[in-house]
Amino acid sequence: MTTTMQAPAPVRETRADRIVMICNYAALGLFTLAVLYPLVYVFSASLSDPKNVASGKVWLWPVGFSLDAFKAVFDYGSIVSGFSNSLIYAIGGALLATVLTLFAAYPLSRQGLPGKGLIMALFVFTMMFSGGLIPTYLVVDRVGLLNTRWAIILPAALAVWNVIITRTYFQVTIPEELLEAARVDGCSDFGFFWRVVLPLSKPIVAVNMLFYAVAQWNSWFSALIYLTNEHLFPLQLVLRQILIQHNVDPSQIRDTSELIRLKELQEQLKFSLIVIATIPPLLIYPFVQKHFVKGAMIGSLKG
Amino acid sequence: MQPETTTGGMRRRSFVAGALGVSAAAGSGGLLTGCGSADTAAGADADSLAAPPAVLGPKKSGVNYPPGYVGPVARELRPIVNEPVKFTIVVPQSLTVGDWNRNAFTQWMQQQTGIQIEWRQVAGGDDTMTKVNAMMAAGDIPDAFLGVTFTRSQLYLYGAQNLFVDLTPYLDKYAPNLQQVEKDYPDARRLMRSPDKGIYSFPDINDCYHCRASNGRSYLNTEWLRKVGLDVPSTTEEFREVLKAFKQADLGGKGRTIPFAGYKDAPLDTYFMNAFLYNPGDPWLVLNDGKVEANYVKDEWREGLKYLRGLYADGLLNKDAFTADQDQMNRYGNNPDRPIIGGARGYYWGSFLEIDEADTKARWRQYTSIPPLQGPNNVRYAAWNYLKVGLEVSTLVITRKCKRPDLLVRWADVQYDLEAILRSYGGPDFKWAAKGDKGINGKQAIYSLGETWASDTTKGKTWDQYGVMYRSGDFRLAERVNPRKPTFESPLYEQTRDDYFPYKQPVDLEFPPVTLEADQAAQDAEIGLNLKGEVNLSMAKFVTGKLDPADDGHWRDYLGRIAKIGLKPYLEIQQAAYEAFQG
Numbered sequence: 001m002t003t004t005m006q007a008p009a010p011v012r013e014t015r016a017d018r019i020v021m022i023c024n025y026a027a028l029g030l031f032t033l034a035v036l037y038p039l040v041y042v043f044s045a046s047l048s049d050p051k052n053v054a055s056g057k058v059w060l061w062p063v064g065f066s067l068d069a070f071k072a073v074f075d076y077g078s079i080v081s082g083f084s085n086s087l088i089y090a091i092g093g094a095l096l097a098t099v100l101t102l103f104a105a106y107p108l109s110r111q112g113l114p115g116k117g118l119i120m121a122l123f124v125f126t127m128m129f130s131g132g133l134i135p136t137y138l139v140v141d142r143v144g145l146l147n148t149r150w151a152i153i154l155p156a157a158l159a160v161w162n163v164i165i166t167r168t169y170f171q172v173t174i175p176e177e178l179l180e181a182a183r184v185d186g187c188s189d190f191g192f193f194w195r196v197v198l199p200l201s202k203p204i205v206a207v208n209m210l211f212y213a214v215a216q217w218n219s220w221f222s223a224l225i226y227l228t229n230e231h232l233f234p235l236q237l238v239l240r241q242i243l244i245q246h247n248v249d250p251s252q253i254r255d256t257s258e259l260i261r262l263k264e265l266q267e268q269l270k271f272s273l274i275v276i277a278t279i280p281p282l283l284i285y286p287f288v289q290k291h292f293v294k295g296a297m298i299g300s301l302k303g
Numbered sequence: 304m305q306p307e308t309t310t311g312g313m314r315r316r317s318f319v320a321g322a323l324g325v326s327a328a329a330g331s332g333g334l335l336t337g338c339g340s341a342d343t344a345a346g347a348d349a350d351s352l353a354a355p356p357a358v359l360g361p362k363k364s365g366v367n368y369p370p371g372y373v374g375p376v377a378r379e380l381r382p383i384v385n386e387p388v389k390f391t392i393v394v395p396q397s398l399t400v401g402d403w404n405r406n407a408f409t410q411w412m413q414q415q416t417g418i419q420i421e422w423r424q425v426a427g428g429d430d431t432m433t434k435v436n437a438m439m440a441a442g443d444i445p446d447a448f449l450g451v452t453f454t455r456s457q458l459y460l461y462g463a464q465n466l467f468v469d470l471t472p473y474l475d476k477y478a479p480n481l482q483q484v485e486k487d488y489p490d491a492r493r494l495m496r497s498p499d500k501g502i503y504s505f506p507d508i509n510d511c512y513h514c515r516a517s518n519g520r521s522y523l524n525t526e527w528l529r530k531v532g533l534d535v536p537s538t539t540e541e542f543r544e545v546l547k548a549f550k551q552a553d554l555g556g557k558g559r560t561i562p563f564a565g566y567k568d569a570p571l572d573t574y575f576m577n578a579f580l581y582n583p584g585d586p587w588l589v590l591n592d593g594k595v596e597a598n599y600v601k602d603e604w605r606e607g608l609k610y611l612r613g614l615y616a617d618g619l620l621n622k623d624a625f626t627a628d629q630d631q632m633n634r635y636g637n638n639p640d641r642p643i644i645g646g647a648r649g650y651y652w653g654s655f656l657e658i659d660e661a662d663t664k665a666r667w668r669q670y671t672s673i674p675p676l677q678g679p680n681n682v683r684y685a686a687w688n689y690l691k692v693g694l695e696v697s698t699l700v701i702t703r704k705c706k707r708p709d710l711l712v713r714w715a716d717v718q719y720d721l722e723a724i725l726r727s728y729g730g731p732d733f734k735w736a737a738k739g740d741k742g743i744n745g746k747q748a749i750y751s752l753g754e755t756w757a758s759d760t761t762k763g764k765t766w767d768q769y770g771v772m773y774r775s776g777d778f779r780l781a782e783r784v785n786p787r788k789p790t791f792e793s794p795l796y797e798q799t800r801d802d803y804f805p806y807k808q809p810v811d812l813e814f815p816p817v818t819l820e821a822d823q824a825a826q827d828a829e830i831g832l833n834l835k836g837e838v839n840l841s842m843a844k845f846v847t848g849k850l851d852p853a854d855d856g857h858w859r860d861y862l863g864r865i866a867k868i869g870l871k872p873y874l875e876i877q878q879a880a881y882e883a884f885q886g
Contacts, residue, residue: 075762224426228423242398
């Protein structure tokens with residue numbers, strides 16, 4: 001920088017610095033707008049009269065304020081049950097998956113594990129090659145998971161990607177010397193994991209929770225494949241149904257009244273549903289965010 | 304068969320609507336054949352054909368049928384079984400139906416028939432078949448599928464593998480209502496059958512009159528026509544003049560006028576090309592003396608492209624006619640303050656603007672459908688859908704897991720009863736019409752379905768058209784019209800009758816719904832998809848000016864691309880399938 005030792009005057013930016021700053025703010029501002037606008041639009045549209053949305057009057061703020069859309073949403077039993085199911089899948093899935101990930105990643109991060117290379121290779125193998133839809137379905141069927149909540153949680157309970165990130169995090173932040181020191185003090189492996197590793201790993205735990213929870217929250221395909229009981233459907237499947245029920249080819253539709261009905265329904269529910277589906281991830285994000293950058297970055301460095 | 308040329312008398316007793324043919328008497332012939340001699344289906348109990356044939360109950364009183372009515376009637380229903388029997392049926396997820404177990408029509412059916420259903424819901428949309436295929440592969444098969452749309456080719460494939468039950472002996476013995484349908488519509492059996500003569504589904508009948516002209520409908524704003532002092536155009540040149548006048552008068556204001564609008568789900572060609580050749584739209588296949596041909600390589604098609612190119616170049620079509628989606632189209636149609644579109648391609652008003660039935664001055668009432676245009680060579684067709692509207696196969700499919708197909712067939716047949724139909728798609732709030740009430744076609748009405756189709760009034764009460772029903776033409780038109788609150792159904796019917804029916808093409812030009820063998824089906828899907836992409840893309844390019852339809856080089860290149868994708872093998876597949884359909 002251009003300051004000198006004896007100058008008490010405030011730090012003066014050069015013109016070049018200021019131009020860079022202005023450009024930075026302008027660019028970042030544009031990015032922010034690009035990210036923020038769709039959010040604001042969807043939020044405004046959900047609070048507007050559907051007619052005004054359809055005719056294009058809504059572009060930033062709500063026009064013809066109405067909460068009807070939200071009332072209508074709660075009129076549909078499947079939406080309410082979908083919401084609670086999604087919470088169960090997201091929270092339950094994230095807890096289980098995080099525990100499994102930590103259990104898998106920690107031993108793999110230690111030097112002394114025999115067969116470490118082979119185990120890791122097997123893990124990575126499953127990243128490249130999967131059994132495919134029908135074989136997986138057969139397995140889920142034969143173990144009796146079909147049409148239960150476990151069919152959603154168990155097959156997604158471990159992501160190798162997350163294991164690798166977590167393993168790297170351990171390797172970087174928990175040096176072998178720490179383990180040796182603990183051993184000298186008479187600490188067992190389990191004690192070390194519980195008393196030393198876990199307290200030092202809050203960021204990576206938070207990152208795992210967030211990754212798994214968001215993945216479960218957004219997923220619908222496994223529910224589509226494994227569930228045939230509507231009471232178990234997650235919110236995304238219900239949301240998807242509303243969006244596609246309308247997108248039928250009009251020339252194929254058998255009844256025009258039907259088409260109108262679907263159109264009304266979609267116009268009414270689309271935006272409010274998106275808002276509802278977005279709120280939970282938006283709510284947890286600020287709490288996890290401070291760990292997020294730290295955990296994910298350390299884990300991914302030197303991977 | 305000879306096409307009927309009358310415009311008034313709506314005796315659409317044939318599925319070949321408007322082409323009431325010689326077969327009217329032939330259909331009632333061998334109805335109860337197959338009884339006794341036929342074997343039971345694979346997987347079914349031996350005694351599933353042992354019960355005596357089902358008979359219809361006496362007619363219910365208090366229902367007013369119009370004279371000469373052909374269609375479902377309301378009868379006294381009796382339980383099918385005395386001891387409760389349970390079947391597992393896979394159905395699509397639907398917000399309108401809600402929970403299938405607690406649905407009002409489900410409950411009613413159970414009370415009437417004594418048959419219990421364990422419902423298994425699969426998510427709807429394109430991925431339904433992914434799920435269904437996984438179930439099939441895993442052997443995780445229900446007793447039946449309801450409302451899951453298998454193609455004709457899939458039905459045939461699974462039927463030939465004995466996965467789906469050939470219902471022929473059961474229909475002949477336990478489906479008296481369906482037998483009545485076969486008398487009313489002599490073509491029904493031919494359309495139900497696979498090439499191996501097996502019937503692998505219980506069909507749904509929906510003889511929807513206005514649907515037959517859906518692809519060829521276009522609208523113009525009558526207020527605007529009045530303002531520019533022009534009549535409804537009848538030729539391609541007059542049409543161009545009208546659009547030019549709209550543009551010149553700038554009736555939308557501020558230069559925002561769109562004389563004519565189209566969007567990607569309502570292709571322009573199904574209306575405009577019919578001024579040059581008969582064009583039913585995607586997949587653009589037609590018959591010429593028993594030979595299957597593709598429209599999009601014909602010179603007439605090129606002439607049509609030139610005409611559309613002219614309209615587009617003069618700024619008479621919206622710039623995004625090929626890319627706008629439904630939402631964008633609605634924004635044009637619902638423009639605040641005043642309309643900005645002079646006309647639109649659409650299946651009905653709702654394709655391009657909001658239908659407000661309560662308001663007698665609502666904007667949609669300004670738009671009227673216009674007859675097909677007469678081209679320079681005096682061609683003038685309304686693509687009339689004789690064969691692909693009316694009978695849907697695959698609505699109810701019974702599998703080999705089902706021990707008693709006879710009971711499920713009887714259960715399905717009950718749904719053909721008039722009262723069951725009304726409950727199945729209108730809900731329990733329907734009313735019988737009084738004597739003197741007028742229906743959509745102006746004759747005696749039979750029923751009314753309540754004031755609106757608003758989603759929350761029918762939610763959880765109907766089966767949202769997933770059930771099997773017998774909705775004949777007369778039945779559909781016997782819905783009471785509230786004189787104080789006319790819906791769009793009457794104008795839609797009248798405009799179809801007056802604007803399109805008179806211009807329908809001869810029936811033997813229409814490519815029928817064919818069934819493909821498994822290996823053909825794979826090839827058909829692949830080539831067909833590529834052809835569709837190429838035709839649509841090139842049409843957009845020709846019309847918007849990226850390619851010039853008048854340029855011989857461009858046209859030759861286009862034909863070359865089509866040939867390279869495989870038009871020839873594609874047409875051979877279709878030809879073979881057509882010949883199999885003809886038997």
